[in-house]
Amino acid sequence: MANLRIEQLNKRYGATTVLNNVNLSIEDGEFVVLVGPSGCGKSTLLRMIAGLDGASGGDIHIAGKLVNALAPAERGIAMVFQSYALYPHMNVRKNMTFGLKFTGVPPTERERRVAEAARMLRLEELLERYPRDLSGGQRQRVAIGRAIVREPAVFLFDEPLSNLDAALRVSTRVEIANLHRLLKSTIVYVTHDQVEAMTLADRIVVMNKGRIEQVGKPLDLYYEPANLFVAGFIGSPAMNFFEAEVEGIEGGRARVAGTAFRNLDIPAGSLKVGDALTVGVRPEHLVRGEAGFFAAEGVVELVERLGEASFAYLRRVDGRMFVAEVRGRQTPAPGETMTLVAASPDVHVFDASGLRVAT
Amino acid sequence: MTTDQRARSIGVHLVLIAYSLLAVGPILLVVMNSFKVRSAIFGSPLALPDASTFSLVGYEKVFRSSHILTYYSNSLIVTLVSMALVLLFGAMAAWALTEYRFRGSTALALFLSIGIMVPIRLGSVAILNMMRSAGLNDTLTALILVYVAQGLPMSIFILSEFIQQIPKDLRDAARCDGVPETRIFFEVVAPLLRPAIATVAVFTIVPIWNDLWFPLILTSSDSTHTVTLGVQQFLGQYITDWNSVLAALSMAILPVVVIYVILSRQLIAGLTSGAVK
Ligand SMILES: Nc1ncnc2c1ncn2[C@@H]1O[C@H](COP(=O)(O)OP(=O)(O)O)[C@@H](O)[C@H]1O
Numbered sequence: 247m248a249n250l251r252i253e254q255l256n257k258r259y260g261a262t263t264v265l266n267n268v269n270l271s272i273e274d275g276e277f278v279v280l281v282g283p284s285g286c287g288k289s290t291l292l293r294m295i296a297g298l299d300g301a302s303g304g305d306i307h308i309a310g311k312l313v314n315a316l317a318p319a320e321r322g323i324a325m326v327f328q329s330y331a332l333y334p335h336m337n338v339r340k341n342m343t344f345g346l347k348f349t350g351v352p353p354t355e356r357e358r359r360v361a362e363a364a365r366m367l368r369l370e371e372l373l374e375r376y377p378r379d380l381s382g383g384q385r386q387r388v389a390i391g392r393a394i395v396r397e398p399a400v401f402l403f404d405e406p407l408s409n410l411d412a413a414l415r416v417s418t419r420v421e422i423a424n425l426h427r428l429l430k431s432t433i434v435y436v437t438h439d440q441v442e443a444m445t446l447a448d449r450i451v452v453m454n455k456g457r458i459e460q461v462g463k464p465l466d467l468y469y470e471p472a473n474l475f476v477a478g479f480i481g482s483p484a485m486n487f488f489e490a491e492v493e494g495i496e497g498g499r500a501r502v503a504g505t506a507f508r509n510l511d512i513p514a515g516s517l518k519v520g521d522a523l524t525v526g527v528r529p530e531h532l533v534r535g536e537a538g539f540f541a542a543e544g545v546v547e548l549v550e551r552l553g554e555a556s557f558a559y560l561r562r563v564d565g566r567m568f569v570a571e572v573r574g575r576q577t578p579a580p581g582e583t584m585t586l587v588a589a590s591p592d593v594h595v596f597d598a599s600g601l602r603v604a605t
Numbered sequence: 606m607t608t609d610q611r612a613r614s615i616g617v618h619l620v621l622i623a624y625s626l627l628a629v630g631p632i633l634l635v636v637m638n639s640f641k642v643r644s645a646i647f648g649s650p651l652a653l654p655d656a657s658t659f660s661l662v663g664y665e666k667v668f669r670s671s672h673i674l675t676y677y678s679n680s681l682i683v684t685l686v687s688m689a690l691v692l693l694f695g696a697m698a699a700w701a702l703t704e705y706r707f708r709g710s711t712a713l714a715l716f717l718s719i720g721i722m723v724p725i726r727l728g729s730v731a732i733l734n735m736m737r738s739a740g741l742n743d744t745l746t747a748l749i750l751v752y753v754a755q756g757l758p759m760s761i762f763i764l765s766e767f768i769q770q771i772p773k774d775l776r777d778a779a780r781c782d783g784v785p786e787t788r789i790f791f792e793v794v795a796p797l798l799r800p801a802i803a804t805v806a807v808f809t810i811v812p813i814w815n816d817l818w819f820p821l822i823l824t825s826s827d828s829t830h831t832v833t834l835g836v837q838q839f840l841g842q843y844i845t846d847w848n849s850v851l852a853a854l855s856m857a858i859l860p861v862v863v864i865y866v867i868l869s870r871q872l873i874a875g876l877t878s879g880a881v882k
């Protein structure tokens with residue numbers, strides 16, 4: 247168990263920069279999820295923590311020790327791969343003990359650890375089987391077991407659930423959460439699935455194009471996204487965005503106007519007349535109404551019924567679309583014109599560079 | 606199966622059967638006739654040996670008048686040692702060339718691929734001189750060295766292809782597990798290369814076992830002759846002792862057939878893997 251500190255980390259392949267000045271501090275026992283679109287450098291960051299890829303610049307400290315020059319096995323980490331990477335020619339028991347031979351764990355201790363991991367992961371019946379005779383979920387548990395027996399300070403997971411079907415993904419997610427509760431170890435977990443990120447993480451790190459966009463508790467990211475990217479990435483369906491402009495400033499309040507919604511007032515702060523802004527509202531925060539802090543009109547084009555809620559896709563006056571969640575059994579009919587309103591805490595405003603503006 | 610598919614499949618099988626007959630026919634002919642008396646070999650070469658024509662005279666003569674057992678063991682030693690070295694060094698080199706980027710690795714890979722294109726026999730004279738000056742003339746070591754050089758480029762080429770198909774995550778997992786590089790090669794990579802190794806083994810063994818050229822120029826005494834060279838002593842300029850020739854040839858064929866049967870399942874897995882998937 248250990249904390250993890252990453253400072254000024256850079257990674258370049260030739261001319262392309264894959265990681266750009268990454269700084270991140272992870273507490274002992276924390277479950278941190280790296281999330282971001284595919285290709286944003288999540289795996290690269292994880293592999294650099296593991297020591298599988300070298301850095302082009304910057305430092306990594308694990309448990310207060312600089313590990314830049316250490317081999318993966320000396321860093322006190324264990325990694326679970328998306329492909330599971332089980333040794334195909336070894337049975338489950340051998341898969342778990344193979345690595346321990348080389349790190350000086352005595353045979354009786356190896357057996358004890360395997361027995362314990364097998365009990366924890368319900369693998370007892372499978373110990374003599376080969377990976378090819380296991381289901382996807384079982385392979386996944388073996389891969390986790392192989393990491394557990396190493397008793398690492400930090401667990402690294404790279405999209406461990408993405409090869410599982412939907413039902414199994416949910417149950418394995420719960421299992422991983424339980425495991426973290428039991429082991430209390432530091433976990434860095436990579437995924438591109440925001441539901442996984444929200445449900446598992448103590449803190450989420452949102453990455454984009456090799457940079458960290460925001461680090462925070464799941465609900466903080468949801469309710470107070472620091473920038474446009476995080477606002478659009480967290481939440482499903484994604485946040486609706488409306489182009490806007492500062493029309494006037496009076497008595498410390500700025501009047502924000504746009505073609506597709508009614509004018510609204512926010513604290514002026516350092517805004518100037520004519521500044522371009524983006525106003526964002528999540529579909530689930532829009533309700534039918536006449537007047538509110540935020541109000542927009544649209545013509546319903548399509549309704550997606552999911553059961554507990556439905557999503558109405560509306561055409562705005564400026565021709566673009568936005569989405570509103572509708573609760574209950576009565577759904578709007580296509581062609582109907584709706585006015586949707588949102589309360590002030592649910593309205594996000596971003597400036598021209600994409601940064602959040604206080605509302 | 607529709608009739609159209611059935612017709613196609615029958616057609617394919619006819620071609621395969623014809624090809625098999627063509628390939629196996631001469632071998633059967635040699636083996637069959639090696640058990641017949643001389644007159645029957647020429648009188649009815651296509652007939653099976655029967656009570657009146659059956660004879661082991663060829664085998665008797667081979668064992669009596671030549672050092673067949675020495676030749677045999679020479680062939681076995683040369684073939685097996687060469688094969689073992691080609692497989693070991695071939696797999697190691699293939700691993701190094703695909704896994705590690707080092708100064709000159711591309712140049713080295715290119716250099717090795719030249720070895721596939723240029724037949725080693727072009728260098729016969731130079732090889733002979735080299736072996737002479739190294740004092741290796743007329744030794745099995747000389748043959749083994751030549752065959753290893755001959756077999757390596759192709760085996761590196763084939764094994765590299767297979768190594769590239771092994772998921773990179775496996776080796777990364779082993780590194781996280783703290784497995785040393787040599788053990789990753791021998792205990793994680795090599796076991797997964799089994800089908801490929803069987804393929805390379807057969808492709809390496811057959812030309813070495815059958816080679817006449819290098820034993821002819823590099824060995825001069827009975828104690829270093831191989832089977833293929835040994836058989837030649839029954840082929841005279843004026844009279845050829847066909848009984849003995851056929852008997853010796855039959856014996857020369859046997860080990861290759863045995864090895865092929867042992868490795869064939871692995872071989873087929875090796876030849877077709879990668880094609881599907
Ligand atoms: N060995 C490599 N050489 C060049 N570019 C690479 C290499 N490995 C990864 N990249 C690039 O780095 C970027 C980040 O990759 P990765 O970390 O795998 O993304 P993800 O967030 O999907 O896990 C990608 O654009 C990828 O093309």
Ligand SMILES: [Mg+2]
Nearest residue numbers: 288289290405
């Ligand atoms: Mg990835």
